[in-house]
Amino acid sequence: MNEWCKYAQNFFKKCILPYWKLIALVIIFVAIRIATIEHNATPLGGGIAYIEIGKFLFSHGTVGMWEIARPIGLPIILGSFWKIGINPYAAGEVTAVIVSMALLVLVHFFSEEIRPRTGIIASTILAATGVFFSNSALPITDIISTFFAVLSLFLIYRAKANHQYFIAGSVIALGFMFHFPQGLLLVVGMIAVAIKFFYEPTLFKYGKSKQKLGERVVTAIERMFSIGGGFFLITVPYLVCNYYFYHNAFLPFIQGVAVVKLYPILYQNGPLFYFITVLKADPIFVLALLPIGLLWKKEWRTKGLFILITAIVLVGGYFTYQVHKEARYVLVFLPYIAMLSAFGIVYILEYFKLPQLLFFGLFFIIGFMVTVGLVVNALHDTDSKFFYDFNSHFNKAPVSVDR
Numbered sequence: 001m002n003e004w005c006k007y008a009q010n011f012f013k014k015c016i017l018p019y020w021k022l023i024a025l026v027i028i029f030v031a032i033r034i035a036t037i038e039h040n041a042t043p044l045g046g047g048i049a050y051i052e053i054g055k056f057l058f059s060h061g062t063v064g065m066w067e068i069a070r071p072i073g074l075p076i077i078l079g080s081f082w083k084i085g086i087n088p089y090a091a092g093e094v095t096a097v098i099v100s101m102a103l104l105v106l107v108h109f110f111s112e113e114i115r116p117r118t119g120i121i122a123s124t125i126l127a128a129t130g131v132f133f134s135n136s137a138l139p140i141t142d143i144i145s146t147f148f149a150v151l152s153l154f155l156i157y158r159a160k161a162n163h164q165y166f167i168a169g170s171v172i173a174l175g176f177m178f179h180f181p182q183g184l185l186l187v188v189g190m191i192a193v194a195i196k197f198f199y200e201p202t203l204f205k206y207g208k209s210k211q212k213l214g215e216r217v218v219t220a221i222e223r224m225f226s227i228g229g230g231f232f233l234i235t236v237p238y239l240v241c242n243y244y245f246y247h248n249a250f251l252p253f254i255q256g257v258a259v260v261k262l263y264p265i266l267y268q269n270g271p272l273f274y275f276i277t278v279l280k281a282d283p284i285f286v287l288a289l290l291p292i293g294l295l296w297k298k299e300w301r302t303k304g305l306f307i308l309i310t311a312i313v314l315v316g317g318y319f320t321y322q323v324h325k326e327a328r329y330v331l332v333f334l335p336y337i338a339m340l341s342a343f344g345i346v347y348i349l350e351y352f353k354l355p356q357l358l359f360f361g362l363f364f365i366i367g368f369m370v371t372v373g374l375v376v377n378a379l380h381d382t383d384s385k386f387f388y389d390f391n392s393h394f395n396k397a398p399v400s401v402d403r
Helices: 002-040 045-058 073-083 088-114 119-128 130-135 141-158 162-178 180-199 213-246 251-259 273-281 283-293 303-321 327-332 334-351 356-377 385-396
Strands: none
Touching (some): 002 088, 045 073, 073 088, 073 141, 073 162, 088 141, 088 334, 119 334, 130 273, 141 327, 162 213, 180 213, 180 303, 273 283, 273 303, 273 334, 283 334, 303 327, 303 334, 327 334
């Protein structure tokens, strides 16, 4: 009995006490999410589509439907729930909540790796953002794919051996199988390797001698190939299946590009749409610009900061370039912005020598008062112009389904 008590005490001291803030945040997030999940009870079209595709897969085409343009990651999960007799939509909601929790934890540790004392702030900002909270219990691809994308960058940031880069590439592929645009993380990962190349001038080989420049170049190339190998290990079988069934390995991507160009009257927004959407979600995100403005200081020119900026520029730039724009697509690059915002907040606190508790006090008092209504009702204002335009347009528009 005494041994078990000692084990429990050691576990508490090493695993619970150091992360009590993060644990409290996750518990509060889940409690509020469960309490408000009934507000999102109306099935969304996207979730239903993925369920029907999952049914098609697991019934060998006897029920459900098939859409070429959609990735198969989420249908496999939802279809497996349906196959074993569990309500796929409810199971998808539970899965989304679990992945959202994992994403908050991941953002915490990633931020801490780059700059100490920022993790809990980054996770808190992300958890309290209306667009994240409202979508955190929906069976859609955005948050799940984003979790894999952030995880891949975290693994690349920490990786030292080629097999670790290989695993990171496989994680990128998993995100890609849930949301095709997450394949951009393959490019971000390659650039991250190049960034690390310039920040690791004293690499050691076998723990004895420093690598020369030529050896370092070879090492960087090996890392890039390792990332690519992990990525293609998962994606090549998918491409082969595409070629077998469609006689075109890239048909889902071609169809996807065509689909996002449909109904531009509903989704065509200006080039500043996502910038405005992020600031509307939480004005505190403007502080993400502060670390970028501090790049002239040597201590701020870290590899982690450059990797995050690269992810925002490439991923955010892609969605900004697309005519089809939706507020939920912000989720794909919102964690990176949350981390940059946390860096800016910590800089302000350190510059003015203010306690971190002050931030949380002001954040919860002001932020909660401003966003609580949006968090609960953002997706359910049926009188809003967007829902009126959407429903009235699709009531008249022809609908075609690929089977």
